[in-house]
Amino acid sequence: MMKRMIPSLFATILFLAPLPTLAQENDEGIPPEETPQPNASAPLPSSPVFIPVRTGWVHEGAGGVYGMFEGDTGGFGVQYTGLYRPQPGFAFGLHAGASSIDYKDQEVRRESTVLHVQLAAEGRAYLHHADWDLWAAVIIGGAWYTETDSTSDAIEMAVGPMLGFGVGLSFFLSPELSIGGYFRMYRLFPLEDSEGTFALWATFGAVASLHF
Secondary structure: OHHHHHHHHHHHHHHHOOHHHHHHHHHOOOOOOOOOOOOOOOOOOOOOOOOOOOOEEEEEEEEEEEEEOOOEEEEEEEEEEEEEEEEOOEEEEEEEEEEEEEEEEOOOOEEEEEEEEEEEEEEEEEEEEOOEEEEEEEEEEEEEEEEEOOOOOEEEEEEEEEEEEEEEEEEEEEOOEEEEEEEEEEEEOOOOOOOOOOOEEEEEEEEEEEEO
16 A cells, blocks of 8 residues: 555655745746736726606696596596605695596487596605605595586585595606506585585596696
């Protein structure tokens, strides 16, 4: 066993013997392999093009399709919402809207136009990430509607407190401008002796917002 190990040990010594000489030569002027050093002028890793404005005032305009949960209905309307956003996750302000909806009831052969108007306070909570805002809103205020037939004679009217909710998703195109979509539903509680036929209505559509 020992006789077999001697040739191997001798070969190992012959292999390791030149290493101190090479190390000395390296210390005397042969530069070690260079490693890349950070360059102060090199561009930094890519960063977002802009930072969305998520505090301050929000002016929001919207338009979309409206409908009621009674008969065959369909129409269009517009909304405006002005909010103050003291922090990225919360905002409060005013909400207003108006819509015109065509109503048809084939059973009683009733055709008319229903006009809704609402004015309310709105509180909104946000979930945000990068360029996206997901929000949910509660709306408390008042509303009014009137139904007129083809001769513009009023058939039914109602006015009273209103409760609503909404959800939406927006995408920032720039720090101050975002666009997206929304869904809202409203419920009117008539004060007068009214059937309240059209006291429940909903809408979905597109929204554009300015953030300052």
